[in-house]
Structures are given as C-alpha cells and as structure tokens.
Amino acid sequence: xxxxxxxxxxxxxxxxxxxxxxxxxxxxxxxxxxxxxxxxxxxxxxxxxxxxxxxxxxxxxxxxxxxxxxxxxxxxxxxxxxxxxxxxxxxxxxxxxxxxxxxxxxxxxxxxxxxxxxxxxxxxxxxxxxxxxxxxxxxxxxxxxxxxxxxxxxxxxxxxxxxxxxxxxxxxxxxxxxxxxxxxxxxxxxxxxxxxxxxxxxxxxxxxxxxxx
Ligand code: SF4
Numbered sequence: 001x002x003x004x005x006x007x008x009x010x011x012x013x014x015x016x017x018x019x020x021x022x023x024x025x026x027x028x029x030x031x032x033x034x035x036x037x038x039x040x041x042x043x044x045x046x047x048x049x050x051x052x053x054x055x056x057x058x059x060x061x062x063x064x065x066x067x068x069x070x071x072x073x074x075x076x077x078x079x080x081x082x083x084x085x086x087x088x089x090x091x092x093x094x095x096x097x098x099x100x101x102x103x104x105x106x107x108x109x110x111x112x113x114x115x116x117x118x119x120x121x122x123x124x125x126x127x128x129x130x131x132x133x134x135x136x137x138x139x140x141x142x143x144x145x146x147x148x149x150x151x152x153x154x155x156x157x158x159x160x161x162x163x164x165x166x167x168x169x170x171x172x173x174x175x176x177x178x179x180x181x182x183x184x185x186x187x188x189x190x191x192x193x194x195x196x197x198x199x200x201x202x203x204x205x206x207x208x209x210x211x212x213x
Contacts, residue, residue, distance in 0.1 A: 014184075020153045021071050021187030022194065024128070027146040031131040034142050050130060052117040057099065061106040064127045065154045066162040069170040072113070073182035075125040076175065078189060085120060089113065090175070096168040104163050111167050125186050127167070 035048025054060060064072075076082045076089070092112035100107045113120045119130070128150045132143030139147065154162040163170075174182040185193075 016157060017070070017181055018184070018190055020067060020157050021074070021185075022191045023153055023187075024067055024071060024150060025187035025191045027128060027149045028126060028131055030142050031128070031146055034140060035131065047122070048131065049119060049122060050133075051135075052114060054133075055114040055119065055130075056110040058108045060111055061108050062111065062127065062130060062133075062167060063104070063106055063164040064129070064167055064170050065150060065164055066158060066170065066173075067150065067154045068125070068127045069167075069174045070181050071125040071187050072121055072127075072171060073174040073177065074184050074186040075121055075188070077183065078185055079124050082120060082124070085115070086175070088115065089120070089171075093168045093171060093175075096166075097172070100166050100169065102169060104165050107166055109166055109168060112171070113167065124188050 032048055039048065055062075076086050089112050092110070092114075096109040096112050099109050111119075119126065121127075128146050129139075129143075132139050132146055134140065134143075174180070177183065
C-alpha cells in the first residue's frame with residue numbers, strides 16, 4: 001500500500017492544502033460547463049454524469065491522484081448527502097481491491113463510489129479525469145488543461161511524492177484516516193465559503209461607501 005502524503009503538520013502546510021483543494025475544485029468548473037454544452041447537443045445523462053457502465057469493470061480503469069483522494073475523503077467526513085454512506089463504500093472498496101494489484105498502472109475495477117448507477121461525489125469531489133474524459137476516452141483541450149493543473153497542484157504540494165492509482169487503492173490511504181490530511185473541509189465547501197466571504201466583504205464595502213457619501 002502506498003504511503004500517505006501530507007500529514008497535518010504546520011498550519012502553513014494545512015493552508016497550502018486547503019488552497020490546493022480550492023484550486024482543484026475551481027478546475028472542475030469549466031469541465032461541468034463543457035459537459036452541460038455537450039449534453040444539450042447529444043443525448044446523454046443530464047448534468048454531466050458518466051455512463052455508469054464506464055464506472056464498472058471491465059471499462060473502468062480510472063486512476064486518481066493523492067490530492068483528489070484527500071478531497072473525496074474530506075467530502076465523506078463533512079458533506080450531508082454522504083453521511084452514513086461510508087460503510088457501503090468501504091464494502092465495495094474491499095470487493096474492488098480483490099480484482100486489482102497494488103500498482104500505479106491502470107487496471108479494470110468497479111468504482112466503489114458508484115451507487116445506484118450514480119457517482120456519489122459528482123458535485124462534491126469528482127475526480128478531474130472522470131469529468132474530463134469523453135465517450136471515446138479522449139480529452140478536450142479544456143480537459144487536458146484541468147488535468148495539467150491537477151498534476152501541478154500535486155507536484156507543488158508533495159514534490160515527487162505523489163502518484164496516480166486506481167480509486168480504491170488511493171482511497172485506502174486516506175478514507176479511514178482520522179488525523180491526517182483527509183480531515184477537514186473538501187475543496188467545494190472551502191470554495192463556497194470563500195465565495196460567501198467575498199460577497200459579504202463586497203457588501204460591507206458598498207455599505208461603508210454609501211454611509212461615507
Ligand atoms: S468517481 Fe464517480 S465518475 Fe469516477 S469512476 Fe467513480 S463513480 Fe465513476
């Protein structure tokens with residue numbers, strides 16, 4: 001099993017991790033937009049969901065990075081819609097792990113995050129490649145940009161100490177971690193909080209400006 005990256009450590013390290021998770025979430029935005037445009041012109045699942053067949057063996061060979069696994073694990077610790085889902089995910093993870101070896105190579109498995117044909121982390125912590133991949137397994141320019149951005153974020157945080165691995169393998173490093181980097185808010189929550197704070201600050205500035213006139 002791969003070693004866990006990025007222990008809680010200093011507060012500046014925690015801040016860098018939070019900032020990276022926000023940036024990761026920001027990288028999803030253009031991909032959701034692209035998916036929306038595609039589903040408007042071609043028959044497909046609404047809201048950019050992958051065809052569930054693509055999330056199962058033998059088609060699914062998706063790999064994720066350490067930063068994405070941390071984001072997913074954090075989502076399970078704080079997102080209301082994921083409350084109570086962990087036990088079943090761990091059960092499915094156990095089954096998936098029996099089909100794959102501990103390697104960073106792409107291998108076929110059924111994703112443990114697929115439940116009732118729906119991705120549990122779709123709007124909360126979706127892996128970048130799950131959003132970027134097209135039906136023919138190619139990537140758009142936007143998709144490639146988001147993948148590069150994701151890799152750069154991992155590199156900046158962990159130097160060369162990060163990897164790509166199948167989702168169950170990568171989640172096994174973080175999902176049950178009660179003290180490490182997987183404890184905290186996910187990127188989508190942190191980003192929403194930042195947006196709210198910016199709106200509040202803007203409104204305070206406007207009010208102060210009106211009062212001083
Ligand atoms: S994370 Fe979601 S979209 Fe990606 S393989 Fe798993 S279920 Fe499918």
